[in-house]
Amino acid sequence: MLKGLVFDVDGVLMDSMPYHADAWVKAFGEVGIHITNMDIYEIEGSNHKGVVDIIFHKAGMEPSSSDYEAFLKKKREYFLQNNRAEPFKDMPTCLQALKGKYKLAVASGADRTIVNSLMDKFYPGIFEVIVSGEDVTRGKPDPEPYLTAAGKLGLKPAACMVIENAPLGIQSAKKAGIYCVAVPTYLPEEKLIDADMVFTNHAELITYLYRLL
Missing domain, CATH: 3.40.50.1000 (HAD superfamily/HAD-like)
Structure with missing residues (x-):
């Protein structure tokens, strides 16, 4: 039942999601990883650690332990700034x-x-x-x-x-x-x-x- x-x-x-994607695109762009909103839509649902892992690995990079918290803060800041x-x-x-x-x-x-x-x-x-x-x-x-x-x-x-x-x-x-x-x-x-x-x-x-x- x-x-x-x-x-x-x-x-x-x-x-x-467009506002989440925009925030991720901006955050990753700051470290030279260039992605599109569609890259984020494809992995929608993953938490911030999962997103960082997936995008870094696609770029042939390995995130450090400090990257997770740094990207969480950046992404949250950009989302809240532009969220409509x-x-x-x-x-x-x-x-x-x-x-x-x-x-x-x-x-x-x-x-x-x-x-x-x-x-x-x-x-x-x-x-x-x-x-x-x-x-x-x-x-x-x-x-x-x-x-x-x-x-x-x-x-x-x-x-x-x-x-x-x-x-x-x-x-x-x-x-x-x-x-x-x-x-x-x-x-x-x-x-x-x-x-x-x-x-x-x-x-x-x-x-x-x-x-x-």
């Missing part, structure tokens, strides 16, 4: 309705400061559990983020559903043994084929969520 819903944040609840993220249309109202029937959580790869600021501003009082990229040792595609969210809700993975929009997040959910639905936001639908169900857009996703009531 479905008892809990666990949402990714960026690209599912918030139209925010908004919730997807009708999503806050939908979540408010779901709150009465299901336990709700978010599991994001973004850092705690950013996740909390977005949830406090646009989804106040909605979520029982918030898992950020800093709350886990291994980010998506490892199952730890979604297992952590389910555990903090007091639920078994089989009693939960994950709502995602990115390949690494879908892999994380499936490895955790959780049913996963997905919506293409910044990547084409064919990138999300590992999900149990893929919607065409957010309007279809929201219609589906209301049916759960």
